[in-house]
Amino acid sequence: MTTAATVVLLPFIGAVAGLLGSRWPRGRSRTEENNARAARRAAWLAIVPLPVALVLLGYLVWRTRVGPGLDWPPGTFYADLLPGFRSGAWGVIETGGVPITVGLQIDGLSVLTAILVCVVALGVQVYSVGYLRGDPRYPSYAAFISLFTSAMLLVVFAADLLVLYVGWELMGLCSYLLIGHWWEDRGNSRAAVKAFLVTRLGDVAFLFGIFTLGFAAGSFRIADVLAADLPEGTLVAATLLLLGGVAGKSAQVPLHTWLPDAMAGPTPISALIHAATMVAAGIFIVARLFPIFPQPTLDVLGVLAAVGMLGAALAALAQDDLKRVLAYSTISQLAYMAAALAAGSPGAAIFHLMSHGAFKALLFLCAGAVIHHVGSNLLSHMGGLRRVLPIPFWTMTIGFAALVGLPPTSGFFSKDGVLLALEHSASPIRLLLYGSALITVGVTGAYATRAWLRGFFGEQAPLEPAHGHAAPPTMLWPLVVLTVPTLLFGFLGAGDLALGSAAVTLVVGLLGVAIVLAAWRAAPAADPARLLGPFRAPCEEAFYLDRVYDRLVTRPTMALALLVVRTDTSVVDGAVRGSGQLTLRLSRLVKLAQQGNAQLYVTGLLAGVLLIVVGAVVL
Amino acid sequence: MIQDIDYWAIAAPLILALVAGLVLLLDAFLPRRAQVRTLLGMVTLAGVLAALGVVVAQAVRGDQIGTFCVPGGACSFVVDTYTLLLAGLALAAGAVVVLLSMGELAGGRIPVGEWHFLLLAALTGAVLLPASRDLIMLVVALELVSLPVFALTALRRYDGRASEAALKLFVVSVVSTAIMLFGVSLLYGITGTVHLEHIATALITGTGLTIADGAAVLTVAVVLVVAGFAFKVAAVPFHFWAGDVYEGAPVPVAALLSVVSKAAGFAGLILMLTHGLASETATWAPLVAVIAALTMTAGNVLALRQHHPVRLLAWSSVAQSGYILAPLAAHLDLASALKAATPTDTETMVASLPSPSPGTTDSTGNALVIVKDQAMDLGQVAGSPLAVQASLAYLVFYAAMNILAFSVVMLVSRDRGDLDDYRGLIRRSPVLGLALAFALICLAGLPPGLAGLFAKVAVFREVVFGGLGWLAVVMAVNTVIGLFYYLSWAARLFAPGESRAAERPGRTPVLVAVGAALLVTVAFSAVPQLVFFTIS
Amino acid sequence: MHVVYPVVVAALLFSIGVYGVLARRNTILVLMSVELMLNAVNLNLVAFDVWLRDVLHGGQVLTLFVIVIAAAEVGIGLAIVLAVYRNRRTIDLDRLRELGEPVEPPVGDRG
Amino acid sequence: MNSGWVLVALLAVPLAGAAGLLAPAFAGRVPRLYGLVVSGLALGLAAVALALFDFSAPQRVQFETDLAWIPGLDLRFHLGLDGISLPLVVLTTLLVFLCFVYLAGRSAAPDGPGVRLAGLRPRALVFTLLVLELGMVGTFVALDLLLFFVFFEVVLIPMYFLIAIWGGAERRAAAVKFILYTLLGSAVLLLGLLLIWSQAGTLDMVALAAAHPMTRSAQVLAFLAVGIGLAVKTPMWPLHTWLPDAHTEAPTVGSVLLAGVLLKMGTYGFARIAIPILPEGAAVVAPWLGAFAVVGIVYGALACLAQRDLKRMIAYSSVGHMGFVLLGFATLTPVGLNAALFGNVAHGLITGLLFFLAGAIKERYGTADLTELGGGLLTRLPYVGSLLTFACVASLGLPGLAGFWGEMLALQGAFAPGGELSRPLYLTFMTVAGLGAVLTAAYFLVMLSRVTHGVAAEPVRFADVRRAELVAWVPLVGLTVLFGLWPGGLLGLTDPVVQVVLGVP
Known part of the structure; x- marks a missing residue:
């Protein structure tokens, strides 16, 4: 247990040390030299805890490799992989009502998710050193990322729902601080506020869901809640309330609108929050509490997912901002995971979560490199970059391939796992889920191809020399490193591959790719999004949901x-x-x-x- | 029939009267010089202090003396705790007023001998009044308090405002007196006696009454009798004169009116109500409640936004009269309570009285006799003695803080005073400023003026205990209104402002007065149990 | 003679006095009206005293005192009236209005 | 054990300190550290109380002193400390001490707009603050109803002068409104206390809480009176309108103490008098209390959202936060009461800090108007801006900081209200309060966005955090984090008391 606690605390200590100690003892003078020295110290404080945490996580993998665990549905890969389960507590807070247990628990789900978090965080921290070179506020930025990592790890390891909630909300704060990092621009500031408020709205429901569960079970401990024999009505009410928080954090319909705006933050933040960690928290918590999710709740989740995945994919097709394309793509992919959960397969969901975490982080970091070079987020300002930026080009190509689900990337295996789960699920809305997912595969192929073509091919747009220098190595190394899991992670689940289903998926995906390719060949200068015809405007505006709100x-x-x-x-x-x-x-x-x-x-x-x-x- | 006179019992008023004559003689035979003015003042002060010494000595000895008694046991002049407390209060306040007078007289516009003579005469009345136990004594004492004050007010002979104030005071006063006397005559006609003790017996037992119990005439008599005292305490609707008279009169006279004369009024009122008319509580208690509510409201509302300090104090003292009246309204209605009570209730109630055992209350007649006996001794128990105690406590606290305020006003104010004269007083003269601020906060009833606060708490307690919720709420609202004007004055003391203090002659005695009043007020705030202990 | 007669007369006398106080502007006349009221009291007291056959004669004693008081009141009253007349050249009650509430400006928004 | 001297000394120190100032030796000028030393002494005594406190039995009244004071009024000088009052006493002494630290730093600072405050009549200022401390501490340690009331009243006059003399442009009207409104409240409170007295025959809080001799209807009436009296001080919607004016005009230390301690006197009264002594009355009135509390939460949040003045906004935020505290009381559950008491302390720390910061900003910019402040605070005053962000985030109830537990536990209490209270009604309260929490986050973030973010209108930089300011603020930040991460520290104190109060076996 101490190991898990150390894993959680390491980034936290790094954050505190980074916030308080970066500029100490010469905090007042903000000369260039001082800034640089502070940045160096902050970077060390931010990065060092992560490898240590990863080593400790390796130890935890070893500790959980055997042992009787919780009762998961068959075929749940993380439970198969690491069946062990441990939990411990450091004390109980008597509140006068249901007590709060300060404790952590370790099982396959948490260890694997924690590894994902640490890996992505490490990548982002290293990448940021270069991305934010010269930014006087780098120390606080790095510390916030550390805090964020710590909060996410707390969510992952928490053994008590209210302890989990602490980490859950802290993430919201960090995302606010990080999205608003460049607060000189009012737009960023607004986006940060929006992200916090929308997720907080969901979190209130989430908190009420926790109350319902806790009071019904007489304990906020997750193990007790799972073990308690609760009436169906209570469970439906509680889990529906929990869904509010899930929808907020994992950017599901109808609380997804903050995510595209959140792209206002520095690109590494987009990679961290909107690929690997915060958005994953929602999926994670459903998986964590999956045994108590009754069918009605799962159906609701399924409907939301079905609507969300297709709508977001269509919106992604029409965006001009590269990061917004990726953002809508994230919403869409998260909806896949939600759909898998709705179909009763947390294993497929978490598998996709991991592979998505890897390739989406990769995509964002590549996009960051591109944007760093071009000085603009807009696809219409890019074009013909494949020669100028070879490493980002190749790594991003791999990332897009994973997004579309082309073999042998991890995306192929994980997406196929989701579709397989949907196809074979016992859910009453199986057809809706499966149909929507299949169409979305096609649309995904289309928008990925569009972004790839518009970014790297065609006429090279005139450059704005915003960042005259080329991307530093600290920005390129994480790209290369992240391609490894993107390419290889999927083979973990290769054993479950169903060839027939995979072929269907692949064909649909390639169909989408082909249509866009054809359109592009017909008119290379024009935007393939014109294929949408009269739907283009609504798609670009994400179906006017923001205005409605x-x-x-x-x-x-x-x-x-x-x-x-x-x-x-x-x-x-x-x-x-x-x-x-x-x-x-x-x-x-x-x-x-x-x-x-x-x-x-x-x-x-x-x-x-x-x-x-x-x-x-x-x- | 030759009566024995207990000269020790009447020593205090006797000394005052003799000194009054002495002062007049001295004035007639000594030359009119400044030193003589001081001498006369000192003689007056010595007389007042001597009388005060007698009162204190009587209190220390724990005297319970009656003199001028008639066959049948009733005495016209009684010295007991109640008498001594109120006499002492009047004399202490009187001493301060004498000091203030010395300041006023230093101006030289006022004949000194007459002034001191009249002052002593009024004080004689004020000492006499609480000792009176028959209607004649009450009437005479009351007039003795009133008449000299008319003259005192008008003594600034070439001041039109003073004359006008005197005239107004005079007219309202004589009308009130006439009304009261008419009531007294009716009461005499109904009960056939002038002694309060006999009146009470007659009304409780019904023996010797010339009319049927509960007739309207009795009610009319009660109301009219109360009128005269209500004028003295400036209760609604007898309050109209207060503002004009206080404003026009010299400040020491205003202080006299607001403290000594008011204390005398309350002394008479409480005697009349709880002594003579104890059985008629059902008639007068609601009346007093309504009058109290109206008085405090009218006084406070009139005091709002006043610019003349003395006028403000006038209306404030009207409001304070309301607070003093309020507990009387909660006075336990013994007679009807006894009549209506179930045996257990009677037992609990009577058990709260000191001597009788529950067994004697079985027959109503016995109980009434017991109650009558008890009622005679106000110092111990009369109905709910706490109600009277609360009124008396408030009166004592009020006297101290009000006289302090008047003393400071005496030093600062000019003839046509304005509150703005007090701007920046705290820096010009920190002691005066703090003293006035303290007095005002005491009057408002807030800490650190604990005297005022505890006085209010005592009053509130009686009202709430008496079940007069509505009156308590009215009081609560009035406390807030009161605070507004006290504060607006107190705030001026701290506000920046130019120095406009008029240096007037005769500061020293007034400073002594301020010091004495401040000392007493602070003492009351620090150890308020002094007062509560003395009263109970 | 039944006690009611003198009492009713006294009440009437008192009422006349009240009327005089209310209706007369001249201070001296007001003073005289008050004397009427006091005399009504005296009449009452004496009548009751006789009717009650009071051995202590409280009523009569009180009557004597009231007479004295009335005399004193008149004395002081006239002196004050003189002083007022000297200062103001009028003795009309309702024209002596130097002392009184000052006329206020309209209510502001304080408080 | 005879350790009552601690509390007596705790009252005597500020009193003696204030009285000592009257000595003519201090005329004209007063040593800069005088107040610091006296309040530090009081803080030390509070620390002694903390150290000697028997944490194994916080429900027991400790450090008791019981002397007759005014027999005629049955007034006893009865002091004591238990788990409810201990945190508040420490908080009070701490805040007063920090205020003096802040002032000492200000008077030491070179010429600037801020010097006026300390430069103007330092003797009177120190005097006022010490009297204020006396009243505040006394309120929390009094165990006699009347004594409680006396101390309750003691704070009025010093606070009035604090606002009326050292306040802003509209100070006079604000001060008058403050004192009249709160006096009306305490007058009603007095009526309630007297009603209890008349019905129960004793003023001793401990005895009253142990036995409930009053009839149901009397309890309801007394609870209404006491409740309204306390609600004015708390303040509860719609009795709050004195608060924004008072806060806007009060000097920084006034605002800090007003928000940090004075408001707590109202809520403390609920925990100490209204609920323990009048349980049946509480049960009847609680739904109304809850309804007003919830309306206050949402109303306060909405009012903040459209506020144009920083200090006014924080004042309205207090209305919302006190709504959560009152909601906690209204649930009549142990968890709700714990929530209220926790929220009390947390609000004292956080809002105290907020007002310190708002004062610092107002002092530097010369205005607290949000539009005139413009944006870019983080550029102009990075440290102040960061601390403001921290305080706002803490105030909006972020987990891991003290503000969270009060809110969360209050909602938890409303989820399962105690006794006969209607569950659906309280679920509605909970939902509305939850929305209020979102709105709370909204106005704080919008304000932060307006003030701290963006580009500064003028490049002029002010002096950032001064040393004295830092010394005054860091303890607040530290305690906010400490109680956020370790809520058990406070809940362990209050919970046993609350269990006894509610009679939970």
């Missing part, structure tokens, strides 16, 4: 806020001030009798006596 949520809230402020001054405080005024008016009124006329005084006196006498006698 703006009209339905944001603006009414602001209007309500203004109303409240007005009410507060005019009504609530008005009543207070009004009573004051009333007293003063009364004062003026009473003073009318005090104008100095003694006869009036005597009259008042006698009238008063008369009144009192009459009153006393009558009453």
Whole structure:
């Protein structure tokens, strides 16, 4: 247990040390020299914990390789791979209600996910050293990434739902801080706020779901919750509430709108958050609690996934911003995982999660290298880059191949696993899921090809010399390293490959690729997105969902806020001030009798006596 | 029939009266010089202090003396705790007023001998009043407090405002007196006696009454009798005169009116209500409640946004009268309670009285006799003695803080005073500023003015315990209104402002007055149990 | 003679006094009206005293005191009226209005 | 054990300190460290209490002193400390000490707009703050209803002068509003206390909490009176309108103490008087309390969203946070009460820090208007900006920081309300409060985005965090993190008391 705790704490310590110690003791002066020294120290503090954590995780793999574990559905690969299970606690917090157990648990799911997290984090940290060279705020940036990593690891290893929630929310904060890293630009700032708020909305539901489970089971410990025999109604309610958090964090319909905007952050952040870690948390938690997810909840999840995967893929096809293409692609791919979960196969979902983590991180980092070079995110500003940027070109090609699902990349195996699960699932919405997934495979091929062609082929657009120098090695090495899992990871699951199903998938995917290729050959300068015809505009705007939310949520809230402020001054405080005024008016009124006329005084006196006498006698 | 006179019992008013005569003589035969003015003041002060010494001595000896007694046991002049407390209060306040007067007289516009004579006469009345136990004594003592004050007000002979104030005070006062006397005559007619003790017996037992129990005439008599005292304490609807008179009168007279004269009024009122009319609680308690509510509200509302400090204090003292009245409304209605009570209730209630055992309460007649006996001794128990105690405690605290405020005003104010004169006082003269701020905060009833706070708490307690929730709420609201004007004055003390202090002659005695009043007020705030202990 | 007669007369006398106080502007006349009220009291007291056959004669004693008080009041009252007249050249009650609430500006928004 | 001297000394030190200032020797100028030393002494005594406190039995009243004070009023000088009051006493002494640290730093700083505050009548300022400390500490240690009320009132006048003398442009009106409004509240509170007294015949809180001699209807009435009185101080919607004005105009230390401690006196009253002494009344009124609390949460958040002034916004945020605290009380569950007490302390730390920061910003920019502040605070004042971000994030209830536990546990309490309370109603409360939490996050982030982000209008840089400011703020930051990561430290103190209060076997 201590090992797991150390894994979680290492990046945390790195974060704290990086935040407080990078500039110490010369924090005040911000000379170039000081900045550089701080950046060097911060980089060491950020990077060193990760390899150590990975080594410790290796030890955990060894510890969990055998042993009786939890009761997972057959064919769940991580349970097959690492069946061990351990848990421990350092104390119980008595809150007066259901107590909170401060503890961690280790099993195949958590160890494998943790490895993914650490690997991607390591890649991102190394990559960032080059990507943010010269940025005076690099130390805090690196520390936030460390904090983020730590939070994600806490989610992964937590043995208690509320402890998990702590990490869950901390990630939201880190994503806010990192997306808004370049806060000089108001747009980035807005995107960061949006990301935090949308996910927080989901998190509130998530918290209520935790309450429901915890109170029903009498404990917030995950093991107790899973072991408890809970009534179906409670489970449906609880898991539906949990889905809110899942939808928020994993960017599922209808809470996905923050993810494309979150691309405003530095590209490595997009790779980290929006490929490997935060978005994975939602899928992870469903897998973690999968045994208690009843069918109705899974059906809801399935419908959301079916809508999300196709819609996001179509949106990706029409985007001009390379990172937004990848963002919508992420939404779409996450929907695959959700669909797999809905189909009752957490194994396929997590398998895809891992392979997706690897190739999407790769894609983002490549995109980062491209953007670093071009100085713009827009595909229309790119073109013909394959000669200028050979390493990003080749690695990105591999990444796109994995995205489309071409053999022998990991994407081929994992996507096939998902589709196989969908095809054979017992879910009542099997057809919907499978059909949607199949069409999405085609669309995925199409948008991946489009982005690849528009970026690396065709006329070379005039360069903006924003970053005159070529990408430094620290940015290129992670690309190369990440191609390894992208290419090889899939063979872990090669044994489960079903050839017939795989062939169908492959054909559909290639069909999508072929259509775009044909369109491009017909007119190389034009955007293949024109194939969408009248649907292009709605796709580009992601079906106007942002505007709808703006009209339905944001603006009414602001209007309500203004109303409240007005009410507060005019009504609530008005009543207070009004009573004051009333007293003063009364004062003026009473003073009318005090104008100095003694006869009036005597009259008042006698009238008063008369009144009192009459009153006393009558009453 | 020759009566024995207990001269020790009447020593205090006697000394005051004799010194009054002495002062007049000295004034007539000594030359009119500044030293003589001081001498007369010192003589007056010595007289007041001597009387105070007598009162203290009587209190220390624990005297319970009655004199001018008639066959049948009733005495017209009684010295007991109640008498001594109120006499002591009047004399202590009177001493401060004498000091203030010395400041006022230093101006030389006022005849000194007459002033001190009248002051002593008024004080004689104020000492006499709480000792009175029959209607004649009450009426005479009350007039003795009133009449000299008219003259004192008008003594600044060439000041039109003072004359006007005197006239207004005079007219309202004589009308009130006439009303009260009419009530007294009716009461006499109904009960056939002038002694409060006999009146109470007659009303409780019904023996000797000339009319049927509960007739309207009795109610009318009660209301009219209360009127005279209500004028003294400036309760609604007898409050109209307060603002104009306080403003027009010299400041020491205003202080006299607001403390000594008011204390005398309350002394008489409480005597009348709880002594003579104890059985009529059902009639007068609701009346007092309504009057208290109206008084505090009217006083506070009138005091809002005043710019003349003395006028503000006038209305504030009206409001404070309301607070003092409030507990009386919660006075336990013994007679009807006894009549209506179930045996157990009676037992619990009577058990709270000191002597009688529950066994004697079985027959109502016995219980009534017991109650009557008890009622005679106000110092111990009369109905709910706590209600009276709360009023008295409030009166004591109020006297201290109000006289402190007047003392400071005496030093700072000019004839046509304005609150803005007090701007920056805290820096011009920190002690005066702090003293005034303390007095005002005490009057508002907030810490650090614990005296005011505990006074209010005591009053609130009686009202709540008496079940008068509505009155308590009215009081609560009034406390807030009161705070507004006290604070607006107190805040001025701390506000930046130019120095406009008028240097007037005769500061020293007034400074002594401020010091004494401050000392007492602070003592009351630090150890308020002093007062509660003395009263209970 | 039944006690009601003198009492009713006294009440009437008192009422006349009240009316005078209310209706007269001249201070001296107001003073005289108050005297009427006091005399009504005296009448009452004496009548009750006789009717009750009070051995202590409380009523009569009180009557004597009231007479004295009334005399004193008149004395002081006239002196004050004189002083007022000297200062103001009028003794109309309702024209003595130097002291009184000052006219206020309209209520602001403080408080 | 006879350790009552600690509390007596805790009251005596500020009192003696204030009284000592009246000595003529201090006329004109007062040593810069005078207040620091006195409040440090008080803090030390609080630390002594902390050290001597028997943590194994926090539900037992410790350090008890019980003397008769005013027999005529049955007023007893009864002091004591238990798990509920201990954290608040420490918090109070700490905040006062930090305020003095802040002031000491200010008066040492070279000429600037901030010097005015400390330069103006330092003696009076120190005096006022010490009297304030006396009242605040006294309120938390009093075990006699009337004594509690006396201390409750003691704070009014110093706070009034703090606002009225050292406040902003509209200080007079704000101060008057503050004192009149809260006095009305305490007058109603007094009525409630007297009602308890008249019904129960004793003023001793411990005895009253042990036996509930009052009838149900009397309890309801008393709870209403006491509750309204305390709710004004807390403040509960819709009795809150004194708060924004007072905060906006108050000087920094005034705002810090107002938010950090004074508001707690209201909520503490609920935990100490209203709920333990009047359980049946609480059961009847609780749904209403919960409803007002929840409305307060959402209302406060919405009001913040459209606020134009930084200090005003933080003031309204207090309305929302106190809504969570009241919601905790309204659930009448152990977890809810724990939540409320935790939220109390957390709010004291976090909002205290927020007001320190807002004061620092206002002092440097000369305004707290969000539009005039513009953006780019992180460029102009990186450290202040970072701390502001931290404080806001803590305030919006981020897990891992102190603000979270109060909110989360309050919601948890509402999830399963105690006794006969209607579950669906409380589930509605919980949902609305949850939305309120989102709105809370929204306004803080929007504010941060407006103020800290963006490009600064002018490149002028102000002096960033001064040393005294850092010394004053770091303890708050540290405790926020500490209680965020280790909530058991506080819950372990309150939980046994709460269990006893609610009579949970």
